[in-house]
Amino acid sequence: MKQDLKGKKNLYGLAFSELASIVKDEGLPAFTAKQIADWLYKKEISSISEMTNLSLKVRENLSEKYEFGLTPFTKVDVSSDGTKKYLFTTSNNKFVEAAYIPETERATLCVSTQAGCKMGCLFCMTGKQGFQGHLSTNEILNQFRSIPEFQTISNLVYMGMGEPFDNLDNVLSSLEILTSEWGYAWSPKRITVSSIGIIPSMITFLEKSNCNLAISLHNPFDDERCQLMPIQNVYPIQEVIAEIKRADLGRQQRISFEYIMFDGVNDTDRHVKALVKLLSGLKCRINLIRFHSIPLTPLKGTPEARIVKFRDALTSKGVFTTIRASRGQDIQAACGLLSTKEMGKNNS
Amino acid sequence: MNTWNDLKYKEIIIVDNKNLAKDAYILTFKRIFKFIAGQVVGLGINTLIEPRLYSIASGENDDYVEILYTEKTDGKLTPMLSLLKAGDEILVSSPFGSFTENNDSPILIATGTGIAPFISMLKSGKGRNAILVHGVSSPDYFYYADYLEKQLGDRYIRCCSKSHSNHYFNGRVTQYIQEHQVDPNKKYYLCGVAEMVVDTRDILISKGIPYRNILAEIYF
Known part of the structure; x- marks a missing residue:
């Protein structure tokens, strides 16, 4: 359990079982855990003193040891298309980003799971920060709860900074709070966790969660993918997909593959053919993503016409393929850029 | 399996x-x-x-x-x-992974315990004429130094960031790579923490090494 600077523990981000344990330790009736969970996850308060169905004495006792645990964002960049990028400071004074992406009929929040990342993908800005730490369950959920648009969020994607399956325990705890009846009671259909495919953690995720899974694919060929993504050396995409095919997926659990389009690297007919073969027999979607260049990368984005041709070629072979709309380009909404800039300021 | x-x-x-x-x-x-x-x-x-x-x-x-x-x-x-x-x-567990090397004259770059796969390659008779650059914070961490000196001679390059000596380069691996010429025709193998891998890869690319010639293993 994370503690704040005063040494107090945060209540926000605790699972029902943890709240029940606290309640027991405090000598309170068991139903108090449900009351606290309601205050934490079903009502819009931000302090223990506002938990008015608990006696004043109970609130005072709790306040001596615990904080409610919300942390405000430290900065927000707003795009001309309405996308907002929020910057949060973590408990170890690192920066993480959350991107709020409003659309006509939905609003998606993209959250981070780690400060920095260990995976070292060639095309990723977050990777250039190195790894600075896992986010706690509190810090993952705080990105969702502490933005002004909290009530308008219809979908959550774990696609921000960090590799969710490298911080599996806290990711699963946050999903439990989001989807449990005692928590936010969200449908798992509204949540997607994106990973590069750390196989043992992915198997655990598929066993324990009905949330959707997105895998960063980016190249179907072993020797080419390992030049883009070092993880391929340990957990090859072919094995990742074989495991997904073997998994007992929830009825409404969706599998998708993220595919950033790199000019001349992964956008040829040869790649179409290999993708079709690799994904055959799997009910899934490929989401093509335009690449927006980052500093010091040798990669360039595929021209628009070829992205469309690539999508059409996959679609004609029976692979459901979409092109993701680019949002927030004027505020560099792709993860890692804002926090890297902020790190630079702090280090200078 | x-x-x-x-x-x-x-x-x-x-x-x-x-x-x-x-x-x-x-x-x-x-x-x-x-x-x-x-x-x-x-x-x-x-x-x-x-x-x-x-x-x-x-x-x-x-x-x-x-x-x-x-x-x-x-x-x-x-x-x-x-x-x-x-x-x-x-x-x-059973062994697995494909960070394996069969080319002659590769450039092997590691920090800390990231030297392990390269030791394995050299002990297995692979990577003929390899150059090995090993970066550590303290000379105590120059693992297998005796073996490497004997095996590689001048092609064993030690970098130490927190201790000074005439026996090794005084500074980080990234600084060494930045200050020395690199050959765009060689294969580069990197192993260590993400920050070193990413920084070294960026430097190599900025010095004209095609990214396709760089293979990395990361610690996680």
Whole structure:
């Protein structure tokens, strides 16, 4: 359990079982855990003193040891298309980003799971920060709860900074709070966790969660993918997909593959053919993503016409393929850029 | 191996668990599997603590397998791993991974225990005429230095960031790469923490090395 600077523990981000344990330790009736969970996850308060169905004495006792645990964002960049990028400071004074992406009929929040990342993908800005730490369950959920648009969020994607399956325990705890009846009671259909495919953690995720899974694919060929993504050396995409095919997926659990389009690297007919073969027999979607260049990368984005041709070629072979709309380009909404800039300021 | 769930862990008796430097250890156990130099194994001590992956640091035909690791005080596995002694049992997975090398004259760049796969390659007779650049914070961490000096001579380049000496480059690996010429026709293999891998790769690319000539293994 994370503690704040005063040494107090945060209540926000605790699972029902943890709240029940606290309640027991405090000598309170068991139903108090449900009351606290309601205050934490079903009502819009931000302090223990506002938990008015608990006696004043109970609130005072709790306040001596615990904080409610919300942390405000430290900065927000707003795009001309309405996308907002929020910057949060973590408990170890690192920066993480959350991107709020409003659309006509939905609003998606993209959250981070780690400060920095260990995976070292060639095309990723977050990777250039190195790894600075896992986010706690509190810090993952705080990105969702502490933005002004909290009530308008219809979908959550774990696609921000960090590799969710490298911080599996806290990711699963946050999903439990989001989807449990005692928590936010969200449908798992509204949540997607994106990973590069750390196989043992992915198997655990598929066993324990009905949330959707997105895998960063980016190249179907072993020797080419390992030049883009070092993880391929340990957990090859072919094995990742074989495991997904073997998994007992929830009825409404969706599998998708993220595919950033790199000019001349992964956008040829040869790649179409290999993708079709690799994904055959799997009910899934490929989401093509335009690449927006980052500093010091040798990669360039595929021209628009070829992205469309690539999508059409996959679609004609029976692979459901979409092109993701680019949002927030004027505020560099792709993860890692804002926090890297902020790190630079702090280090200078 | 049919599935990743079949990646069964076997109980193996530890032959040695030697403290090399402050927080660095070398774990030795009898080889009971075939592997390719550069591959990793999962190591665990019981079913309650998640196993972690470690590169093998011994030759393909050696009788014993060596694993280099550092004790992370905030970690779950390594503080317990470091307490194990000869005769204790450890859980070891089958080897896997494809960070393997077959080219002549590769440039091998590592920090800390990231040297392990390169030791394995060299002990297996691979990577003829390799140049090895090894970066550490303290000279105590120049693992296998005697073997490497003998094996590679001048092609063994040591970088030390927190200690000065005429015997090695005084500074980080990234600084060494930045200050020295690189050959765009060679294959570059990087192994270590993400920050070193990413920074070194950026420097190599900025100096004209095609990204396709750079292969990296990351620690996670």
